[in-house]
Every structure is written in structure tokens, then in C-alpha cells.
Amino acid sequence: MTLRLSRAFLxxxxxxxAEAQIASHRLMLRAGLIxxxxxxxxxxxxxxxxxxxxxxxxxxxxxxxAGAQEILMPTxxxxxxxxxxxxxxxxxxxxxxxxxxxxxxxxFGPTNEEMVTDIFKQFAKSYRDLPRNLYHIQWKFxxxxxxxxxVMRGREFLMKDAYSFxxxxxxxxxxxxxxxxxxxxxxxxxxLKAIPMRADTGPIGGNLSHEFIILAETGxxxxxxxxxxxxxxxxxxxxxxxSDLTAQVDFWxxxxxxxxxMHDEAAWAALSEDKRVSARGIEVGHIFYFGTKYSxxxxxxxxxxxxxxxxxxxxxxGIGVSRLVGALIEANHDEAGIKWPDAVxxxxxxxxxxxxxxxxxxxxxxxxxxxxxSEGAVYDDRPVRAGEKFADADLMGFPxxxxxxxxxxxAGRVELKRRMTGEREEVSLxxxxxxxxxx
Ligand code: ATP
Ligand code: MG
Numbered sequence: 001m002t003l004r005l006s007r008a009f010l011x012x013x014x015x016x017x018a019e020a021q022i023a024s025h026r027l028m029l030r031a032g033l034i035x036x037x038x039x040x041x042x043x044x045x046x047x048x049x050x051x052x053x054x055x056x057x058x059x060x061x062x063x064x065x066a067g068a069q070e071i072l073m074p075t076x077x078x079x080x081x082x083x084x085x086x087x088x089x090x091x092x093x094x095x096x097x098x099x100x101x102x103x104x105x106x107x108f109g110p111t112n113e114e115m116v117t118d119i120f121k122q123f124a125k126s127y128r129d130l131p132r133n134l135y136h137i138q139w140k141f142x143x144x145x146x147x148x149x150x151v152m153r154g155r156e157f158l159m160k161d162a163y164s165f166x167x168x169x170x171x172x173x174x175x176x177x178x179x180x181x182x183x184x185x186x187x188x189x190x191x192l193k194a195i196p197m198r199a200d201t202g203p204i205g206g207n208l209s210h211e212f213i214i215l216a217e218t219g220x221x222x223x224x225x226x227x228x229x230x231x232x233x234x235x236x237x238x239x240x241x242x243s244d245l246t247a248q249v250d251f252w253x254x255x256x257x258x259x260x261x262m263h264d265e266a267a268w269a270a271l272s273e274d275k276r277v278s279a280r281g282i283e284v285g286h287i288f289y290f291g292t293k294y295s296x297x298x299x300x301x302x303x304x305x306x307x308x309x310x311x312x313x314x315x316x317x318g319i320g321v322s323r324l325v326g327a328l329i330e331a332n333h334d335e336a337g338i339k340w341p342d343a344v345x346x347x348x349x350x351x352x353x354x355x356x357x358x359x360x361x362x363x364x365x366x367x368x369x370x371x372x373x374s375e376g377a378v379y380d381d382r383p384v385r386a387g388e389k390f391a392d393a394d395l396m397g398f399p400x401x402x403x404x405x406x407x408x409x410x411a412g413r414v415e416l417k418r419r420m421t422g423e424r425e426e427v428s429l430x431x432x433x434x435x436x437x438x439x
Pocket of ligand 1: 111142144151152153154155156157159283284285286318319320321322323
């Protein structure tokens with residue numbers, strides 16, 4: 001499969017859409033990543049879908065690495081399950097309720113605690129069947145009062161949600177720590193600094209919870225963080241998930257980090273001035289330990305080592321996969337457009353042909369394009385002004401732009417522009433390929 005802009009479906013907009021209040025929403029519409037189909041519901045166009053898939057894949061790899069196993073549960077759930085847990089009435093208007101042709105009450109899942117408990121309890125009979133952690137990456141629906149900011153607060157959105165089942169409280173806390181550290185790695189791999197902050201447990205209920213929040217001016221919540229956490233290099237340490245993870249998690253929980261709801265003025269004031277960072281934040285993940293709330297309500301029990309029934313201890317762990325696409329743009333953009341980090345870019349490079357029709361220019365572009373493969377690059381072969389190509393490449397945010405015109409082509413040289421830093425250099429074809437493939 002080849003991708004030439006002259007034949008691609010990458011519809012960019014020149015004008016700024018009036019409904020978009022924040023940069024990521026504006027840029028996602030302008031760069032042709034998404035298209036709104038109803039309030040808070042979006043179609044993903046080719047470039048947006050590629051980013052969404054890459055974000056999803058990083059999430060998946062880190063869940064797998066931490067020992068969670070992927071399943072796929074449906075979007076539509078029966079109301080009965082939610083009656084068992086007592087949440088059918090509690091959830092209120094955020095839940096989209098549906099009736100099928102037999103008048104059976106169904107709903108579009110806003111989360112899956114009930115369903116996963118129902119599935120897993122049919123298989124888990126003995127303590128040997130625990131611990132287990134099951135996750136899926138599936139669309140959710142929440143009829144938000146005020147959907148806004150594009151995919152950041154949508155009504156239909158893609159979430160990764162994992163659910164852990166353990167025999168004991170200590171076991172459940174270990175599962176919680178595994179997810180805690182897996183989350184840090186997940187966001188760090190995308191080039192984001194996400195800070196875990198002690199959170200209120202809200203409608204999911206339970207005793208222990210952290211929100212993972214990235215700092216951005218347009219964030220919905222006010223947060224207070226110790227600079228030590230912002231400076232931590234998360235990828236430098238790869239956790240051994242089977243070992244005791246207490247010390248690694250303690251580093252994070254022993255430094256100050258709080259949302260407005262959990263903020264403690266006295267503890268904050270005790271911190272030296274140069275360590276205090278107060279900013280706006282975007283919640284990209286949320287983890288909970290809630291004990292036996294769902295397992296007990298839904299009649300789940302396994303036989304313990306002593307032959308007595310044990311009600312499993314549970315936790316749930318969410319990541320806003322589609323929200324992350326917006327959050328990544330909030331963290332990486334300028335006036336001209338998106339600046340994708342290498343790890344999530346839809347394509348590594350755009351090849352800009354400044355003079356389509358000029359033999360040597362076309363030839364060098366085609367060679368570079370073939371060598372980079374269809375995964376690595378899009379080729380702007382359109383018969384439009386160079387200025388338009390530059391503007392679109394900046395807007396769409398490819399990490400590299402390989403700019404080729406008649407003068408360079410004659411000398412076998414490529415001008416490379418690094419979108420993140422704006423640096424430019426003139427290099428040989430081989431060097432261009434090495435740079436682009438190297439990230
Ligand atoms: P919020 O406080 O932002 O409303 P929440 O606490 O209700 O979110 P959780 O139930 O913790 O959300 O869901 C897990 C993750 O799913 C959140 O951390 C967030 O990243 C994402 N998420 C939640 N609601 C939305 C939404 N309406 N649109 C996009 N992503 C969402
Ligand atoms: Mg939350």
C-alpha cells in the first residue's frame with residue numbers, strides 16, 4: 001500500500017473551526033484526524049486512526065508486560081448485571097439505556113466491572129485460579145452533560161480497562177502496584193509526564209485510588225506537584241513485575257502530588273518553594289482498589305487453600321486511549337500545528353516534492369519514498385504551491401519533513417526538517433533514510 005497525498009484521504013482545513021475551544025480540538029479537526037458525527041461522538045479519519053492505534057498498541061504492550069491478559073467484552077450489556085451490583089439506578093443519566101425488540105433492558109457500557117466479574121466468576125473456582133488481571137480496549141459510552149474539547153471529553157470514547165482478582169488484600173495491593181508502574185511506563189513511552197495523584201474513589205467506590213495526570217494549560221483540573229516527581233526518569237528503571245514493587249511505588253506516593261479535591265494546604269506549604277509546581281492537568285488514567293465491592297455483590301467466591309470460600313479482592317484500572325490523542329497534542333503543538341512525538345506519529349516523515357514534473361526531483365522523491373516504505377512516510381506529490389505543502393506538513397505534524405526541490409535533487413541532497421525542534425539540515429539520501437528510520 002502506498003500513500004501519496006494526491007490520492008490520500010487526509011482532509012486538512014485552513015480555517016479554524018468555530019466550535020473548538022482548545023488547541024488539540026482545533027488541530028484534530030484542522031489536520032483531518034477526526035470528524036464530529038454528533039455531539040461528543042467522532043469518526044476517526046486515516047491519520048487520526050493511525051495515531052489512535054499506536055497509542056492503543058503502547059498501552060497493550062505495557063499491560064501485557066505487567067502480566068495482564070487481553071480479552072474483548074461487548075459494548076452492549078444487559079441491565080440485570082447492573083441491578084446485581086446496585087449501580088443500575090446509581091449511574092443516572094450518564095448511562096445510555098436501550099431496549100431490544102423483546103423489551104429487554106440493555107445499556108451501552110460506560111465501564112465493565114459487573115460484566116468482567118460475571119464472566120470471570122464462572123471460571124474461577126479455586127484459589128489456584130487467582131491472581132488474574134484481565135483487560136480490554138473497547139468503546140465506552142457516557143452521556144456526559146457537557147461533552148467538550150473534542151475527544152478529550154467525548155460521549156463515545158475508547159478506554160483500556162483492566163480488572164484484577166486476588167485472593168488477599170496484600171495480593172490486590174501488589175496487582176495495584178503492577179498497574180501503577182505499568183501506567184508510568186505507558187505514558188512515558190508516549191513522551192508524556194503523567195503524575196499519579198491520590199484521588200477520590202467516586203462512584204466506583206473503594207479504598208485506594210490514583211489518577212494519572214499530565215500537566216497542560218488547558219487541563220480541566222488544578223493540580224499541585226513536587227518538582228522531584230516531574231524530574232524522575234521513568235523509563236530508566238524497568239520494573240520486575242513479579243518482585244516486591246513497594247519501594248518503587250513509595251517513591252511516587254511519598255512526594256507531594258494532589259488534585260484540588262485532595263489538596264492539603266499545610267503539607268504543600270511545608271514543601272520548599274522551588275519544589276512547588278502548581279498547574280492545570282488532564283486526567284489520562286485512573287486506578288482503583290475497591291476490595292470485594294463487586295465480587296461480593298455478584299456472588300463470586302473461590303475455594304481457599306483451607307477449603308473455605310473466599311471472596312476475591314478486586315481493582316480496576318482505566319486509561320483514556322482516545323483522550324490521550326488529544327492530550328498528546330495539548331502537550332506537543334505550536335502555532336503552525338501538531339508536533340507528534342516519534343512514538344505515536346501517524347507517519348514518521350512527509351516527503352515534500354517542491355517541483356512535481358521535474359525529472360530528477362520526482363526520481364529522488366520516489367527513491368526515498370520506496371526506501372522508507374509505506375509505513376514510514378507520506379509523499380506530497382500534489383501539484384500545489386510549496387507553501388501549501390509546508391503548511392500542511394507542519395499542521396499534520398510528521399516528525400520529519402524531507403524537502404526535495406530541483407537544486408537539491410541535482411546534487412542528490414535532501415533537506416531534513418525536524419518538526420519538534422525546527423532544526424534543518426541538508427543531508428545525503430542515505431543519511432536522510434538513517435535519520436528518519438532512527439526516530
Ligand atoms: P473524568 O473525571 O475525566 O470525568 P472519570 O473519572 O469519570 O473521568 P474513569 O471512570 O476513571 O473516568 O475512566 C478512566 C479514564 O477514561 C479516565 O482517566 C479518562 O482518561 C478516560 N475518560 C473518562 N471519561 C471520558 C470521556 N468522557 N471522554 C474521553 N475519555 C474519558
Ligand atoms: Mg477518573
